[in-house]
Amino acid sequence: MTSVQNHQQQLSGNRKLKKSYITYALTILLGVSACTPRSTVLRAPGSIGQVSGTENNTAQNNTENQASEKGNSAKAKKIAAERTIALLLPFQLDNISGTGVEEKDVKRSALALDFYQGFELGLRALNNKTFNLKVIDSKDNTYYNSTLASSEEIANSGIIIGPVYPIEIKAFGNNLADKNKLIVNPLAASPASEFGLNNLVTVTPSIKSHSKGIASRVASDHLTGDVIIIYQASDNDSRQFLDGMSSAIKAANPQANIVSVSTLAQLNEKLSTTGTNQIISGTTDKTNLNNLISNLSKKSSESFYSIRLYGHPLWDRFDFGTHSNFYNLRPIITAESNLKSWTNQARNFRDLYKQEFGVFPSDQSYKGYDIAQYFGKMMDKHGAENLKSKLESESYTGLYNSYKFVYNENWGFTNEAVSYKEYMHGSFQLQ
Template sequence: MSGNKIWVAALVALCLASCTTKKSTVLRSPSSGQGEQQTAVTKPAVDKETTIAKVGDVQNVNGHAVKNNRIALLLPFELSGIAGTITKEDVQRSSLALDFYQGFQLGLDKIAKEGALFDLQVIDSRDNVAYNATLGTAVNVKDAVLVVGPVYPREIKSFGQTFANKNVLQVSPLAATMASEFSLPNLVSITPSIRTHSETLAKYVADQYYTGDQILVYDAGDDESKQFLVNFVSEISKANAQAKVKTVYNLAELDNSLVLTGSNHIVSGTANKNLVKALLDKMDERFLNPGNQFKLYGHPNMAKLSYENFENMDFYGLTITSSNLVNESDSDTRKFIGNYKSAYKVDPSEFSYKGYDAALYFGRLIHKYGVDYVSRMTQDKFSGLNSDYKFEFYPKWGYANRALGMMVYHNKKFERK
């Protein structure tokens, strides 16, 4: 058998096993629109008289019957395409789904030991917009207490438009698309948008500013810069009215704007390899001159670049925001890696961690609060192996995760600050 066919055979076996009821013991580029600038609303926790409900009971939630331990997991396994030609893109999409599912299942297995038992319905969303619209009324989905998926933006919208019970949350597990693009008040966007990254970094840079410093925002004019730097300068000024900040559009302008009285805080709106190389070359050139001090900040995608040929990087302290915060030396992380390899014979991917964290957070929330878990979304924060959650509620487009970590480049790698 070819490598693809062997992989698909394994996928079929795992998915057919998982698509039965189990008692558990991006994604596109985000928009540069206004999005999350709408004011978030605090939803107070709802105190109700305690009613004793058994695990698996069907309860009424605003006129809709909900099975209090059923979770529907909608992922693009694309099993319907196995009989045809398998492309590299098909394998990647299916691998994403499989990794997320396996991590999610391990998360449910962990909290099962705490007494939280769930009826997990694993459903192939087929990476098909029309099919996802039909899933909103499917028998094993419509009475779920939580829906995780679909994954891709068009399918998120098509499913959300037919899923009638807006008192049950629909989790967007991976898409970084602005929540405002969906207009679904029960949507939970786990992945922070580029706007959240931008606002978080702007506030951080403003906090690093001291009298005599200069903040230089480098706008290279590419798409990444346009998305990331929207309102960046105004966010800095909002956080620190005393900050001296200037936007520069080329390296010559940046060179002429440097100060010797303090630190030059340089913010790169681009993660383009060639543009970043040119920026670092210019910084290295000026760094050799006495009196020039630099601190570098940038687009989160700068984490994907290699800096091995730039010997001054530790002096610049490149700092970025990140929603992927895995620390492989952490004891809980090492234990998860061991359990994952034992169960699935492979190392966990980024999507495996995301699935695991999502299962722990939502599973524990539902186990603790039952069908009223929605009222706790903005109160209960979470710090997982890979992701942190801090949700803000927007009446028109649901819950947006605003939790990000800061990563600093040191000793040839990024470390959590």
């Protein structure tokens, strides 16, 4: 199952604006169509007959000249590749009918369009930095991606951004001959271990990264006299989120006092009156979560219990309005995004995006911008060939995402950077 969300651009409202956006999208789609590559088939040269005497010397000179030209050509291609980015996005142009691009086609391509537009602005913001950007329709097609991996356009690119969907990533990555060339997974939150590609860069933090983020925060908040209570629930999200939680906390704070429970009765027995009760829950089951909050809210109202609740990132999507005292539990969750919409940088990007494209940016637009900024700067600074040795040492804080990459020889680079949100004034807000 893909974790990529298709936040489609809103096309409702002013008809003139809608028509303007569709017209612009049509221009982009036609442009992508024009530069969509086909796999190149290399043919062996024909047999050369035997020659002698002067003919042999001439043939030798010709061969040497051809070899020299070939060497110069290869060198030129290598230099060009250092500034070339292949951007593989699922525009799905093959699904457009012969009568032309319609609004439904734009909606289907919304994820790709939004990301591309943000990416374009990100590269443009790198003043005086020239890149050759190849925009390629990955078509959301497994077989096509497997053949695309061997195309000349990919071979002559320094870095590959995309494909987007997990099944595309697997097909493309497994068939890419140059295993030293980085493939950036820009949106899918699937665990990198599912792909088994040591040249893959997974930008979106996985649930394991969120789990590590909570473990780090709990360990940092922990003081002498506090108790950490891991509340184990039976739903899959809870099991996945809490897997390895205790050992991760211990690694960060060996003195941490940790207990695990699986029922509310057990939890109540472990509550301490001498310090803060740091409760960790990964459940997303609404009944289980409501019961937990009701129980903790009741205990929190008793003056001798100090409680702080740490939870699953999906809690950000839930409505806790029925729990009027939920904020008293001082809930903390992790988040992928660090977007602060009130800052000048965020406002300027939003205004520029609206001015350029007639609509406001989506999450994919912000992500495209950040990826262009980070990898564009890294390519300019170190060159495409040296990126693999530099990613771990250079972190990044962008408009929407932060990057802190950790390398594993089995599945490549994963982004461990997460932000923290606290529940205040009726919603989870960035700290």
